[in-house]
Amino acid sequence: MKLSAELNAFCARLGYAFSRPELLVRAVTHSSLSTAMRPDNQRLEFLGDRVLGLVLAEALLSADREASEGQLAPRFNALVRKETCADVARQIDLGAVLKLGRSEMMSGGRRKEALLGDGMEAIIAAVYLDGGFDAAQALILRLWGDRINAVEDDARDSKTALQEWAQARGQTPPRYVLVGREGPDHAPVFTIAAQLNNGMQAHASAGSKRQAEMAAAAALLQELEAKNG
Numbered sequence: 771m772k773l774s775a776e777l778n779a780f781c782a783r784l785g786y787a788f789s790r791p792e793l794l795v796r797a798v799t800h801s802s803l804s805t806a807m808r809p810d811n812q813r814l815e816f817l818g819d820r821v822l823g824l825v826l827a828e829a830l831l832s833a834d835r836e837a838s839e840g841q842l843a844p845r846f847n848a849l850v851r852k853e854t855c856a857d858v859a860r861q862i863d864l865g866a867v868l869k870l871g872r873s874e875m876m877s878g879g880r881r882k883e884a885l886l887g888d889g890m891e892a893i894i895a896a897v898y899l900d901g902g903f904d905a906a907q908a909l910i911l912r913l914w915g916d917r918i919n920a921v922e923d924d925a926r927d928s929k930t931a932l933q934e935w936a937q938a939r940g941q942t943p944p945r946y947v948l949v950g951r952e953g954p955d956h957a958p959v960f961t962i963a964a965q966l967n968n969g970m971q972a973h974a975s976a977g978s979k980r981q982a983e984m985a986a987a988a989a990l991l992q993e994l995e996a997k998n999g
Contacts, residue, residue, distance in 0.1 A: 783862045790900050797896035802871030811892035818895035825910045845921045852887035858913050859886035878956035928988035942967050946983045964990045
């Protein structure tokens with residue numbers, strides 16, 4: 771199989787040349803476009819998630835030989851979660867080569883967090899099947915790069931951290947309220963308010979409700995930190 775010019779350009783961005791290019795084609799094919807003759811990337815996504823987890827778990831152990839399991843687990847979760855995978859996918863412009871059905875194309879699928887994250891995991895699996903574990907490991911360590919060493923000791927997501935802050939002080943869990951929605955259907959922007967029962971709140975906007983909730987929680991945590999010194 772001969773790759774298209776855009777997929778060859780993607781391979782250059784990825785830093786990997788496929789011996790079996792059909793694996794790459796499958797990795798970038800979303801279920802909205804799949805057929806019996808063109809399988810989608812869901813099985814590859816399943817495998818890639820496991821390969822990614824193994825490589826990053828080993829990398830974290832090597833990066834900090836004194837860390838406890840309690841310190842390593844949140845760092846690991848921060849590195850493998852869908853948002854991080856999607857960020858890495860944007861870094862190599864994976865969205866530009868995703869093969870999507872018309873409905874996903876019209877709804878802005880190339881920018882969707884879930885599609886990018888899933889696609890990144892599928893790419894990892896394709897490299898693993900094509901070149902073996904060493905090739906997949908080298909790819910992951912290069913693409914995740916400084917994220918491994920820079921991940922915070924306490925890498926819990928902001929919503930979890932805010933909930934734990936509230937619980938530690940006998941408050942009810944934070945509420946997340948949708949206060950605004952703008953933009954077209956294919957590129958919406960949601961504004962969410964994170965609220966505590968002590969009256970404090972913070973707002974944030976993002977392209978998905980989850981991202982906006984995370985950003986609002988982070989903003990409220992910053993306000994609490996500043997207030998409490």
